[in-house]
Amino acid sequence: MKQCWSEDPEDRPSLDDIFSQFKSINQGKKSSVADSMLRLLEKYSHDLEDLVQARTEELELEKQKTEKLLSQMLPQSVAEALKAGTTVIPEYFDQVTIYFSDIVGFTIISALSEPMEVVDLLNDLYTLFDAVLNSHDVYKVS
Incomplete structure (x- = not known):
């Protein structure tokens, strides 16, 4: 074909x-050409179903790995809120501080800027964050 x-x-x-x-x-x-074509289409359909199932299984495995990593790195309540896409409610934990940030007006800033200007802005901003973190006893997960 x-x-x-x-x-x-x-x-x-x-x-x-x-x-x-x-x-x-x-x-x-x-057999007729139509019969042969139907057999080939059936085989193709079956092979496609097998491929879709295999890819779905791979996706599910990756999802499980991601969820496991998330639950190992973050407190359960935070991980659940992130998975659900809801706001993370501030909580107190003895051994960890989790910081979520938002750049106010970032959408407008990036719309009015060249791509490299946005990259430079983010690079400068996170370089400053890293400098502050390096002066304290903290571990950063990006």
Whole structure:
């Protein structure tokens, strides 16, 4: 089928070639071209279903890894709020401080700036954060 779609007509198979290929697929059995095409479509559909299922399983595995990492790094209540997409309610924890930041007007700033200006702004801002963090006994997770 892919050969039939070729941009170059010289690369496309002739009808005799196609007929021969169908004959080899059918292994000499008598069947119509439509039957052969239906069988091929069924096989393609089945293969596609298998591929979708495999990719879905991979996605689920990655989601589980992400959730496990999140729950290892953050307190349970914070991790749940982040997963749910809700506001994280401030809480007190003896061993950790979690800081979430928002740059007020960032959407407008970035709309009015060149891409490299936005990159430079963020780089400067987080370099300042890093300098403050380095002067204290803290561990930063980006």
